[in-house]
Amino acid sequence: MTQSTHPFDEALALQPLGEAAQGRWSGVASPxxxxxxxxxxxxxxxxxxxxxxxxxxLLGEPVACTFNYPxxxxxxxxxxxxxPVRTTRTTQHWTLEMIQPDAQGERGVVLTGTVLTGKRRDTxxxxxxxxxxxxxxxxxSQEPRIAGVEWINRYEFRTLEGAVPPAWNGxxxxxxxxxxxxxxxxxxxxxxxxxxxxxxxxxxxxLRRGLRLPAGTVTMTVYFHADAxxxxxxxxxxxxxxxxxxxxHKGFFDQxxxxxxxxxxLLATSQQVMYFKD
Amino acid sequence: MTQSTHPFDEALALQPLGEAAQGRWSGVASPxxxxxxxxxxxxxxxxxxxxxxxxxxLLGEPVACTFNYPxxxxxxxxxxxxxPVRTTRTTQHWTLEMIQPDAQGERGVVLTGTVLTGKRRDTxxxxxxxxxxxxxxxxxSQEPRIAGVEWINRYEFRTLEGAVPPAWNGxxxxxxxxxxxxxxxxxxxxxxxxxxxxxxxxxxxxLRRGLRLPAGTVTMTVYFHADAxxxxxxxxxxxxxxxxxxxxHKGFFDQxxxxxxxxxxLLATSQQVMYFKD
Numbered sequence: 001m002t003q004s005t006h007p008f009d010e011a012l013a014l015q016p017l018g019e020a021a022q023g024r025w026s027g028v029a030s031p032x033x034x035x036x037x038x039x040x041x042x043x044x045x046x047x048x049x050x051x052x053x054x055x056x057x058l059l060g061e062p063v064a065c066t067f068n069y070p071x072x073x074x075x076x077x078x079x080x081x082x083x084p085v086r087t088t089r090t091t092q093h094w095t096l097e098m099i100q101p102d103a104q105g106e107r108g109v110v111l112t113g114t115v116l117t118g119k120r121r122d123t124x125x126x127x128x129x130x131x132x133x134x135x136x137x138x139x140x141s142q143e144p145r146i147a148g149v150e151w152i153n154r155y156e157f158r159t160l161e162g163a164v165p166p167a168w169n170g171x172x173x174x175x176x177x178x179x180x181x182x183x184x185x186x187x188x189x190x191x192x193x194x195x196x197x198x199x200x201x202x203x204x205x206x207l208r209r210g211l212r213l214p215a216g217t218v219t220m221t222v223y224f225h226a227d228a229x230x231x232x233x234x235x236x237x238x239x240x241x242x243x244x245x246x247x248x249h250k251g252f253f254d255q256x257x258x259x260x261x262x263x264x265x266l267l268a269t270s271q272q273v274m275y276f277k278d
Numbered sequence: 279m280t281q282s283t284h285p286f287d288e289a290l291a292l293q294p295l296g297e298a299a300q301g302r303w304s305g306v307a308s309p310x311x312x313x314x315x316x317x318x319x320x321x322x323x324x325x326x327x328x329x330x331x332x333x334x335x336l337l338g339e340p341v342a343c344t345f346n347y348p349x350x351x352x353x354x355x356x357x358x359x360x361x362p363v364r365t366t367r368t369t370q371h372w373t374l375e376m377i378q379p380d381a382q383g384e385r386g387v388v389l390t391g392t393v394l395t396g397k398r399r400d401t402x403x404x405x406x407x408x409x410x411x412x413x414x415x416x417x418x419s420q421e422p423r424i425a426g427v428e429w430i431n432r433y434e435f436r437t438l439e440g441a442v443p444p445a446w447n448g449x450x451x452x453x454x455x456x457x458x459x460x461x462x463x464x465x466x467x468x469x470x471x472x473x474x475x476x477x478x479x480x481x482x483x484x485l486r487r488g489l490r491l492p493a494g495t496v497t498m499t500v501y502f503h504a505d506a507x508x509x510x511x512x513x514x515x516x517x518x519x520x521x522x523x524x525x526x527h528k529g530f531f532d533q534x535x536x537x538x539x540x541x542x543x544l545l546a547t548s549q550q551v552m553y554f555k556d
Contacts, residue, residue: 063530064497064551066344068392070364070371085375085387086348090529091496091553093348095373095390097363109363112373114346114390116497116551120528123556126486128453129524175406208404218369219342219394221499223551225527246407246536247544249503250398251368252341254547256534258524266525269532271549273342273394273501275369278401 006187007032007154008196011043012050014080023082025051029073033151038072040151041217042199044111046192048096051080052115053191058084059092060119061228062191066221067113076101078110091118120227129269131260134160137180137238155200156184158238164202165210172210175245177201186236191224194231194239197259198222198270201243204255205276208245213276218252220272226265234261251275284465285310285432286474289321290328292358301360303329307351311429316350318429319495320477322389324470326374329358330393331469336362337370338397339506340469344499345391354379356388369396398505407547409538412438415458415516433478434462436516442480443488450488453523455479464514469502472509472517475537476500476548479521482533483554486523491554496530498550504543512539529553 011030018024033043045067052058078100085093098111140158162177181200183193203215243257257270289308296302311321323345330336356378363371376389418436440455459478461471481493521535535548 066392066497066499068371068394070366070369085390088348091348093346093387093390095375097373109371112363112371112392114344114392114497116346118496118530118553120530123529123554124487124526125528126526127524128486128522128526208406209402218396219344219392221344221549223532223549225525225530225532227528244406246405246547247503248402248404248406249544250403250505251401252396252398252503254501254503256547266527269524269534269549271499271501271547275396276401 006185008183008187008193012047012192014047014051014054017079020054021056023055025080026077027080028077029075031150033154035149035151038074040199041069041220042196043151044073045199045220046196048080048098048111048113049115049195050192052082052094052096055082055084058117059087060090060117062224063116063118064221064223065113065115065195066219067111068219069111069217071108071110073100073110074102091116127264127266129258129266131240131264131266132178134178134240140180143179154184155181157181162207165207168210168212170210172208175204175208176242177207178240178242180238181241182236182238188236189231189234190228191231194224194259194268195222197239197241198257198268199272200241201255201257203274203276204243204245205248205253208248213278215274215276217272217274220270222268222270224268226267230265237262239267251277284463286461286465286471290325290470292325292329292332295357298332299334301333303358304355305358306355307353309428311432313427313429316352318477319347319498320474321429322351323477323498324474326358326376326389326391327393327473328470330360330372330374333360333362336395337365338368338395340502341394341396342499342501343391343393343473344497345389346497347389347495349386349388351378351388352380369394405542405544407536407544409518409542410456412456412518418458421457432462433459435459435478440485443485446488446490448488450486453482453486454520455485456518456520458516459519460514460516466514467509467512468506469509472502472537472546473500475517475519476535476546477550478519479533479535481552481554482521482523483526483531486526491556493552493554495550495552498548500546500548502546504545508543515540517545529555
């Protein structure tokens with residue numbers, strides 16, 4: 001299998017609408033990454049970032065991005081538009097939007113976002129949130145799949161802590177999951193795949209409450225702490241991922257996440273808000 | 279002093295440009311919250327949120343917001359525009375932008391942002407990031423001001439840990455600050471003031487490296503975990519604030535933050551990216 005036929009790359013395929021510099025693209029959500037309702041949010045974000053990285057006016061590399069999910073995407077073609085709002089010598093600020101017709105044919109916004117790109121420079125560096133000491137991925141077994149959700153089959157997850165509860169008995173003690181993860185089949189790391197992985201973790205409320213309640217991401221922010229060369233060097237090796245909630249309050253909760261390389265580089269940090277119903 | 283003359287409320291004053299439903303406002307950055315270059319980022323974000331909260335189509339209350347800072351604001355009037363992108367039964371997604379002429383009279387974007395508002399409902403709740411056990415604010419002394427930065431005089435900060443280093447000797451051991459904080463003079467808590475306080479913490483690189491390096495916020499995300507009634511109940515009491523970096527990498531670093539009420543409610547969680555030069 002060559003990289004160009006990897007399901008992740010197929011999912012990110014975009015067709016330009018007009019000149020590339022106009023930042024308008026057309027695409028279709030991939031059934032390979034389908035979630036319960038609409039595609040996996042991580043793949044939608046990665047697709048938007050992919051469009052940005054193909055923009056001829058791009059300065060530097062992705063540093064930070066926020067995506068908001070006003071509505072689930074459907075199977076119809078969507079339109080992605082990207083705008084470089086302001087460019088300085090070292091940074092560039094972008095806004096983006098995805099629009100799609102609903103079942104009645106009415107066009108609506110299904111994704112909004114902002115992205116900061118910038119030129120990284122060699123400076124002093126320090127990791128203050130160190131990777132926990134855990135067994136190597138080769139010695140950890142893979143977590144069984146959740147039946148009926150297609151996108152989960154696109155990832156391998158070797159759980160160290162906080163697996164999806166085997167029974168929904170209303171018992172939960174904490175909200176933290178940890179495990180080794182990678183694309184399935186393996187794929188060389190880049191910014192879109194790192195972004196998609198930051199959204200990997202299932203709703204913390206399921207773990208904390210021991211109940212499979214309706215829940216979904218409404219907004220997600222991801223910060224990248226690696227450059228393209230560092231990501232390439234990781235190749236298709238596992239990342240250690242960790243997610244944890246800080247607070248559940250009146251229908252919403254947060255999830256923080258960290259993704260480290262096997263060598264301990266903290267590649268990405270993230271937070272998101274999910275709604276939940278009980 | 280009545281609440282209407284509090285410097286925070288004066289700083290947030292906006293004049294409508296046209297009908298309120300158009301979501302266009304004019305304002306001027308307050309010298310009372312001036313930072314080294316331009317106004318304090320927290321007050322700019324709070325001003326944008328204030329505009330949103332005056333919008334006649336607002337659904338619910340703020341849940342999450344992201345602000346990006348492409349350029350420092352100057353003393354000229356700015357224009358704020360807010361757009362409700364999509365409204366569901368329980369949530370509403372907004373995009374916003376602030377535009378201002380530069381010294382040469384050329385208009386440019388100085389703030390972009392997205393905000394999620396929503397209706398909170400009584401549900402099960404849980405705080406997983408508990409407030410640390412610390413002395414009451416009355417028994418902690420106030421941290422001395424940094425000379426020459428006006429906005430810091432608008433806050434009281436009683437430092438428990440991680441004060442601004444008294445000497446810049448290149449020695450640092452951690453990146454965490456903790457302390458009790460409130461408006462100065464005291465002011466009853468609301469969403470804009472909570473948002474502004476989430477940006478209170480000085481650059482973590484100063485603490486971690488023990489060097490006062492050039493640094494500034496480029497993007498900030500704040501999640502609110504309280505409703506308007508809960509904030510009102512806090513009155514003008516102190517909040518416990520905590521900030522910590524996870525990673526410093528090639529010219530950028532992150533800051534996570536938590537703000538608790540004295541009774542231990544986790545009111546807001548935040549993360550931001552700052553650039554730094556060394």
